[in-house]
Amino acid sequence: MELVSVAAVAENRVIGEGDEVPWNLPEDKKQYRERVAGHPTIFGRRTYEMFADPPGTAFIVLSRTEREYDRENAHHASSVGEAVEIAESLGTDCAYVLGGGAIYDLFQPHLDWMVLTRVPGEYGGDTFYPAWDENDWTLVETEAYEGFTVETWERRTGREQ
Template sequence: MKLVSIAALAENRVIGRDGELPWPHIEADVKQYRERVAGSPVILGRRTFDSMRDDLPGSRQIVVSRSVESVGVPTATVANGDGTAIDLAGEAASETGVDTAYVLGGGGIYDLFQPHLDGMVLSHVDGAYEGDTRYPEWDESEWEVAAETAYDRFTLREWVRRGRAN
C-alpha cells in the first residue's frame, strides 16, 4: 500500500486558520480532492474528522486520537498512533481493492506521517495567507514532482519520494 498525503497549502505552507481554510473556496480543488480519495481509506486527526463529520471523505476513515476510543460512525475506526493507523489503512485498502491510503490532516497528523509517506498530492494555492496551521516542511532533495497541473488559483503537484516505487 502506498501512503500519500493530500493537502492544499498557500505559498507560505499555511493550511488553516481557526479550523477553516484561510482562502476563498476553490471548487476545482475540492472536486479533484473528493474524486481522488473517494474509494480509498483516509487517515485524519480527530478534530479534522469532527470538522468533516457531515460529509466524510474516503471509503473508510482511520481517526488518529489518544483521547477517544470510538467516534460513533460505522465507517470510522480509531487508532492511537501512526503504526496502528497505517496497519488499519492497509487492511482497509486490501478489503476495498485499492493500493493507496491518503493522509488528510490536520497539521500534527501531516507531521506525524511525513516520514512514512510515499507521495504527496499538494494543491499549491496562489498567494500567502495568515493562519495557525502549516503543512510540514520537506526536504525537496528526497522528493520529485511526478505530475503538475495548473488550475485557476492553484497548481496541483504530485510529489513522489525518490527511491520508492510509484
C-alpha cells in the first residue's frame, strides 16, 4: 500500500497558524478534495476535528488517547503502524496523510509520494511541514494554478516499513 502526504506549504515550510491555514486558495481546496476522494485519509486528532466535512472515504485519526468518533467510518490509531494496518484492512492500495505538522513528521520516513501545494511567499505560523532531503525524492510532476503550484514527488530510495 502506498502512503501519500498532501499539504499546502509556504516557502518557509509554514502549513498553519493555530487551527487555521494562513492563506485562502479555494482552487487548492478543490483539487485537494478531488485528489483524496475515494481513499482513506490519515489525520492527527486536532486536524481531523478542524474539518466539518473531512475529505476521504474513511478517516484514520492518530492520537495517543483512544476516542470514540461521531462518524461510523472514523477509526482510532495509536501509531503509524496501526494507521497503516487500518488502511490496509479497508482494502485500499493508497492512503493519504493530511496532517498536522506532527503527523507529517511521523509519517515522513514511511511515505512513497508527496503532493505539495507550493504557496508563494513566507507566512507567520506555528505549524511546519517537515524538512526533507530532495536527494531522496524525484519531482515527477508540476502543475501550475493561479496563485500556487502543485508538485508531485516520488521517493527514490526505499521507505521505512
